[in-house]
Amino acid sequence: MLMQPQARQRHIDTVLNLARSQGAAGTAPALIGRSWQRCMDDYGLDPSRPRQARIVTSQTLREHQDSVDELLAVARSAVEQLYTQVAGLGYVLLLTDHRGITVQYLGNDRQDQHLRQAGLYLGADWSEQYAGTCAVGTCIQEQQALTCHRTDHFDATHIQLTCTSAPIFDPAGQLMAVLDISALESPEDRSSQMFALHLTQLYARLIEDAYFLRRYRRQPVIRCGPSRELVRVNGPCLFAVDDAGQVVAANTAARELMPPGDRVAMTAVFECELEDLWRIPFEQDDQVRCFRLLDSGDAYFAELILPPARLLSTGSADDRIASIEAVPELDQLAADDPVMRRTLGLAKRLRMRDVGLLILGETGTGKEVLARAIHRSGHRAKGAFVAVNCAAIPESLIESELFGYAPGAFTGARAKGMRGLIQQADGGTLFLDEIGDMPLPLQTRLLRVLAEGEILPVGADRPIRVDCRVIAATHQDLGKLIEAGQFRADLYYRLNAATLKLPALRQRVDRHYLIQRVLAELVEQGRLPQVRIRADAMTALLGYHWPGNVRELVNALAFAEATCDSGEITVADLPEDCFGSSGFLQSASAPALASRSPLEAALWAKRWNVSAVARQFQVSRPTIYRWMRQQGLVPPQHLGDASGADGTSDSSASH
């Protein structure tokens, strides 16, 4: 236990050399070098005059203990637990206050004398100002966890010790205490203390969190972290919030997620509405919900810890209940994706009201699927759902298609006239897809229909009353179209009492659910037999960026099923253009997937085998050829001789 005088002298020389050269402390971390410098420059400590450990009087000790009274009560069991884990390895445990005075100590009675001499004792002063560079004192100065290993210590008295400390911060971010484990002897190698460092940091955080939860036991606390499975057991971030969703306090990890500012709302941390927070305990079996961090977009899982018997009064109770209620048609569209949850919550709340809804999302994200689900789950479910693709109807026909026409309205018109699509939706829902493509003059007429509830068919002299709900959708930025004078602002406001956003498939955190769901639907619809997805294929599907969104996923699964022969989809069965490194679709002639129509995507997926595509769409081959002509789709040269499954040459057939 006694230190060699040579070792002591060598250490003193090293420190003095550092003072002269202003260099780093040998192989020690930079923060040790900084501390040595502070010891000499700021505290006037002299390495050639070692100081014995200082133990404060019992009166002073009591004053220090009183100042961290509440922390000591909270920390007691964690400190005991940590000590039982490390005692057998020769460590003692110290808890000091923010000034470095040891207010709690657990050590080995048999080594009492040695430990006391070394300062590993109750009441010992481990401030850097007195003891020089040491784990506790330097942790206080640097506000971070560290190991002060043997000759890292400034004072030669301590160069046999290895000490590891971690800071404990109060909920305002102020250093409150330091947790330390130290041993009288240790191996030379600093890396022998890595485990001690991790363990000490872990327990410091447990104590910090226990203290936080005790301090804010009368306040809602949001606990969150990047793992759904671990959040309730050990979620690293804690936010105490008030009823308005403002952060009242945050632990160390949570503070890192907060934007700068005095009063930060949780809605500035997570991409969410206030009521999303209060709804956490009601959704999902595990009462954990997924949010996206506003800053990075990362998915974070959160639980809400509510004070007992506390009723939160935020938002309208009716609305809250409506959005929590199970609505299978809507619920099945997503699992736990934050954007989808908000969208579906809003859809649930508004499904029974005739307010205009605008669905925004990239192509293939399921805008029509959502509109249908709102219709089926709403009060107009018994009426018709009429979908109009404003981009697909030629401009010359759109007026008569939408509004219908009176008998003999124009040459070539049917003798009896025709009910327009709006009238067909009477009592039900009119879904106006690609509303951004509606010509301006028709926008004006549509606005009148919406305002007055009447349509005037082409050539008619009397208006007809229609009563339908209108849901519009677009992948375009209507704001920009309004600025460019291509879309009427008044129509926009009329259609858009609420906006429902559909995230791109690549942004959704519930992709696994959606893949299984789409597969199950294809099976239910009889479009696929029972198949399962092997893990390798699932990994590839989860990792792909899906420019064509759910539509592309549907096509990819249909393709994979057609190519797999064992009832199991493997990665080799997936379309090569998305998942292969030398896929034929990567040739220059293959257009970007996102810009393809469903027909074009299917043709590429089936290598332009028209028979296979006809089977997929459940239409005849001539229909596919007609569609191809309408869309100007021609097979690429190198695939021009693709054969139908029946052996006929599709591309040479004429229709």
Ligand SMILES: Nc1ncnc2c1ncn2[C@@H]1O[C@H](COP(=O)(O)OP(=O)(O)OP(=O)(O)O)[C@@H](O)[C@H]1O
């Ligand atoms: N939640 C879902 N579950 C199963 N299939 C879905 C889901 N969402 C979308 N799909 C499927 O994805 C395809 C595209 O959906 P939909 O037509 O609704 O997209 P969209 O956004 O309206 O596309 P576009 O912008 O091209 O009109 C359809 O085959 C649809 O059945």
